[in-house]
Amino acid sequence: xxxxxxxxxxxxxxxxxxxxxxxxxxxxxxxxxxxxxxxxxxxxxxxxxxxxxxxxxxxxxxxxxxxxxxxxxxxxxxxxxxxxxxxxxxxxxxxxxxxxxxxxxxxxxxxxxxxxxxxxxxxxxxxxxxxxxxxxxxxxxxxxxxxxxxxxxxxxxxxxxxxxxxxxxxxxxxxxxxxxxxxxxxxxxxxxxxxxxxxxxxxxxxxxxxxxxxxxxxxxxxxxxxxxxxxxxxxxxxxxxxxxxxxxxxxxxxxxxxxxxxxxxxxxxxxxxxxxxxxxxxxxxxxxxxxxxxxxxxxxxxxxxxxxxxxxxxxxxxxxxxxxxxxxxxxxxxxxxxxxxxxxxxxxxxxxxxxxxxxxxxxxxxxxxxxxxxxxxxxxxxxxxxxxxxxxxxxxxxxxxxxxxxxxxxxxxxxxxxxxxxxxxxxxxxxxxxxxxxxxxxxxxxxxxxxxxxxxxxxxxxxxxxxxxxxxxxxxxxxxxxxxxxxxxxxxx
RNA sequence: GCCCCUAUCGUCUAGAGGCCUAGGACGAAGCCCUCUCAAGGCUUAGACCGGGGUUCGAAUCCCCGUAGGGGCACCA
Numbered sequence: 001x002x003x004x005x006x007x008x009x010x011x012x013x014x015x016x017x018x019x020x021x022x023x024x025x026x027x028x029x030x031x032x033x034x035x036x037x038x039x040x041x042x043x044x045x046x047x048x049x050x051x052x053x054x055x056x057x058x059x060x061x062x063x064x065x066x067x068x069x070x071x072x073x074x075x076x077x078x079x080x081x082x083x084x085x086x087x088x089x090x091x092x093x094x095x096x097x098x099x100x101x102x103x104x105x106x107x108x109x110x111x112x113x114x115x116x117x118x119x120x121x122x123x124x125x126x127x128x129x130x131x132x133x134x135x136x137x138x139x140x141x142x143x144x145x146x147x148x149x150x151x152x153x154x155x156x157x158x159x160x161x162x163x164x165x166x167x168x169x170x171x172x173x174x175x176x177x178x179x180x181x182x183x184x185x186x187x188x189x190x191x192x193x194x195x196x197x198x199x200x201x202x203x204x205x206x207x208x209x210x211x212x213x214x215x216x217x218x219x220x221x222x223x224x225x226x227x228x229x230x231x232x233x234x235x236x237x238x239x240x241x242x243x244x245x246x247x248x249x250x251x252x253x254x255x256x257x258x259x260x261x262x263x264x265x266x267x268x269x270x271x272x273x274x275x276x277x278x279x280x281x282x283x284x285x286x287x288x289x290x291x292x293x294x295x296x297x298x299x300x301x302x303x304x305x306x307x308x309x310x311x312x313x314x315x316x317x318x319x320x321x322x323x324x325x326x327x328x329x330x331x332x333x334x335x336x337x338x339x340x341x342x343x344x345x346x347x348x349x350x351x352x353x354x355x356x357x358x359x360x361x362x363x364x365x366x367x368x369x370x371x372x373x374x375x376x377x378x379x380x381x382x383x384x385x386x387x388x389x390x391x392x393x394x395x396x397x398x399x400x401x402x403x404x405x406x407x408x409x410x411x412x413x414x415x416x417x418x419x420x421x422x423x424x425x426x427x428x429x430x431x432x433x434x435x436x437x438x439x440x441x442x443x444x445x446x447x448x449x450x451x452x453x454x455x456x457x458x459x460x461x462x463x464x465x466x467x468x469x470x471x472x473x474x475x476x477x478x479x480x481x482x483x484x485x486x487x488x489x490x491x492x493x
Numbered sequence: 494g495c496c497c498c499u500a501u502c503g504u505c506u507a508g509a510g511g512c513c514u515a516g517g518a519c520g521a522a523g524c525c526c527u528c529u530c531a532a533g534g535c536u537u538a539g540a541c542c543g544g545g546g547u548u549c550g551a552a553u554c555c556c557c558g559u560a561g562g563g564g565c566a567c568c569a
Contacts, residue, residue, distance in 0.1 A: 011569045046568050111567075118566090125494040128565060153567055171498070180496050180565090188567040195569050219497050219564035242499075243563070251562080290505065290518090297507035297517050317506075320562055324504050327519045337532075373532040384530090433528085440528095451528040463530045 003036035004210045008062075008069070009199065011043045012054040015270045016061040017258075018323065019214065019244050022288040026241065027212050028067045029289075029311040039206055040072030042083045043199065045091075045192050061271035065281050066304055071206075079206040084198055091193030094201045094231075095154045095186050103230045104186060106152040107134035108145045129182035130155065154187035156196075156227065164222040169239040170318050176222045184223055196220060200227045203236060212239040212313075215320070239313055241292060242320040266379065267325040278351060278378020280339070283332040291321045301334060329376050336375070341368045348381045355382035357389040366473055370465035385465060388474065393460025393482060397493060400456050400486050403449045410453060411490035413443060417454060418483045427476045429468035436468070457486030 008024040010016065016024075031038035040062070044050055059073065071077025081087060098104035107130075118128045135157065137145075146152070158181045165175040186197035193201070203211060217224075218240045228235050246257060262268045266277060274284055286302050293316050295302070302310065336344070345365040352359035371385050387393050402410040420435055421427070440450040455467050458479055464470060471479045 009569090013569070043569060049568060107567095114567085122494080127495040129495090151567090168498095174497070176496070182565090185567055190567075192567090194567070199569090214563095215498070216563060216569085221497090240498085245562075247504085287505095292505090294506055294517095300506090300518055319499050319506095321506090322504060324519065327505065330519055333532085371531090374530060436528085447528055455529060459529095461529085464528095465530085467528055 001034045002209075003034045004030050005037045005039065005207050006031050006210045006212060007039040007041050007203065007206065007208050008067075009041040009043045009202075009213070010058055011046070011049070012058065013046075013049045013051050014054055015272060016058040017269045018271065018274075018284075018288060019269075020058075021061070021065060021067075021271050021284070022244075022291060023212060023214055023241055024062060024067050025065070025285060025288055025307075026239075026293070026311070026313075026316070027210075028069075029307055030210060030212070030313065031070070032308040033311060036209075037070045038067070039077070039079070039208070040069035040082060041202060041206070042073060043195065044083060044085045045088075045195065045198050047085065047192070057272055061275070064275055065271065065285060084202065085192070087198070087202060088192050090205070091198045091201055092187060092191055095193065095197060098156065098186070098230060099154060101230070102157070104154050104156050105135055105137075105183075106142060106146070107155045107183075107185070108137075108142075108150045108152050109133055127180070130184070132183055135183060151189040153185045153189050155183040156186050156223070156230070158183050158223075158226060164225055166221050166225045166235075166238065168218075168221070169237050169313050170316050171240065174218070174221065178222075181222060181226075186227070196223050196227060200224055200231075200233075204228070204231070204233045208236050210237045210239065210313075212241065215240045215242045237313075239316065241316065242318060244291065245320050245322040247323050247325065261325075265325065266377070267328070269323070278347075278380070279328070279332055280335045282335040283328065286331045286335065287328045290327075291323070292317050332376055333373075337373055339372070341365060341372070344368050344372060348378055351378045352382050352386065352389065355386060357382065357386050359389050363388065363473070367465070370469055370473075374465065384461075384463075387459045387461065387464070388470070392485065393458075395456050395460050395486055395489060397489050399462055400453050400490050402445065402453050407490045407493040411487045413445070413450065414453065414457060414483055414487040414490065416443070417450070418480055418487065421471075421476065421483070422480055424476075427472050427479070429466075429472040432468045432471050453486070454483065458482050 006027040008027050010020055028038050030036070042055060055073070062069070069075060071079060072082040095104060099106065113133075114130070117131060121128050134155070159178045161178060163175050163177050165173050167173050184196060185194055187193050221238065221240070225235060243252060245251060258269050262273060268274050268277065271284070282303060285304060285307070289302060289307050289311070290300060293311065295310050295315065342365055345361065345368045348368065349359055349361065349364060352364070367385050367388055371381060375381050375384060400410060400414075401407060402413050405413065417436065417439060420439055421432065424431060424435055436450065436454070437447060440447050443450070451467055452462075455464055456462065458467070458471060458474065
């Protein structure tokens with residue numbers, strides 16, 4: 001395949017979400033695969049909707065995912081500027097060029113008239129469309145309005161009849177009757193271009209060969225094709241990706257859904273939050289890649305290099321996919337288990353700090369093998385392994401009881417274990433295992449009967465990393481102290 | 494209201510006329526392993542939206558329904 005020039009063109013009106021990330025990923029993959037270029041362009045022509053911090057958020061999220069752009073903000077490139085608002089003069093010139101060519105015209109209709117028109121059409125159950133009022137203005141009328149300083153927009157002259165056919169790479173030909181389109185605005189009265197013109201002009205100027213974007217643009221695709229044709233510009237390969245649906249399969253994700261997700265499930269649709277929770281970029285990438293694209297009927301485990309090698313537009317699925325976070329967790333597990341221990345330890349360290357425990361780096365590195373296959377996200381680590389670093393643990397006395405035994409009997413059993421471990425020549429886990437297993441047999445207890453209360457005493461948890469390995473890492477002193485404390489707690493009952 | 498897109502297990506998907514008594518993955522259930530929890534191994538349940546065509550033959554092609562999604566701004 002020839003080197004492509006693709007672009008990801010987000011609008012800085014919010015945080016980067018998984019839908020945008022997947023669009024960026026597919027673009028990136030195609031660029032890398034063909035030795036082409038991945039352009040990042042910021043579409044900020046709607047100054048009113050800009051959200052402070054959104055741009056920074058997107059750049060950081062893209063970088064975290066490893067989707068480094070070849071041209072764009074912060075890195076520059078031969079087609080700078082890459083921020084659309086800085087290209088306003090270019091867009092304006094294009095709009096005027098179209099007017100001169102008789103393919104667009106100035107429109108002086110007020111918003112009031114437009115609103116009234118729409119309301120009327122709504123009442124009549126007619127599609128809301130501009131009625132072409134200013135298209136028929138005589139030169140004299142137009143000149144008069146202009147002289148009076150009447151605010152004007154520029155509208156594109158859509159052919160009244162006939163149809164427009166555009167080809168989408170994954171959906172085939174799409175044909176719409178031109179009568180269903182109206183004379184849409186391409187330049188606002190403030191002189192800034194609307195998306196339709198700005199995006200097409202920039203795509204052309206930047207030499208974009210493939211436009212891979214969200215499905216929501218499909219209805220306006222004919223407008224874009226019309227603009228391109230009006231200029232006589234070549235069309236890129238179009239590829240419209242289906243939007244993601246809620247996990248329930250119903251509808252698009254809303255802000256409210258997003259908040260709920262973060263709070264109750266520990267998941268998120270925002271890339272930066274996924275990062276905060278402690279997901280691996282490799283897992284997010286693997287997950288996203290497979291939502292709407294597949295390689296074959298077997299392979300699902302991909303790293304970035306493999307994705308670059310295997311990706312193809314032809315295998316992108318046109319149907320909408322519901323977001324499935326269980327699958328994310330699965331990929332997270334796959335990639336997490338594959339991570340080198342020292343690296344995982346380094347990544348985990350800040351999460352312990354955030355949880356209020358000082359985790360000694362050397363100790364953490366010894367603990368990681370015990371928890372690596374027991375955690376999903378980094379956030380899961382402190383609750384599981386925080387007991388290694390705390391001075392003492394809080395035990396629930398109920399769980400300190402040996403099953404089917406009284407408190408006193410349980411305390412006595414704990415004391416037996418205490419004495420045994422105190423006398424053991426080594427705290428090496430297999431030795432601890434052997435000794436404690438023998439003790440259980442001697443006391444006619446099932447292993448679990450003895451180990452459960454011990455686990456509670458030593459870790460303060462009903463669920464923990466392997467007990468004997470944990471004891472070895474904790475050291476005899478700490479283990480004995482905690483068992484003694486547990487026994488004491490029982491006696492106080 | 495109008496326009497566009499989509500339609501295989503609960504979910505993500507494989508399938509591009511016979512290889513399909515429809516394959517894989519997540520999730521679920523069961524078993525094994527086992528000090529808890531995981532991880533791992535094995536097994537099971539589970540789908541071609543409906544109706545018409547075309548064809549010797551359709552999950553695959555066409556049409557009509559239906560359902561879901563998206564769009565119809567001086568937003569992107």
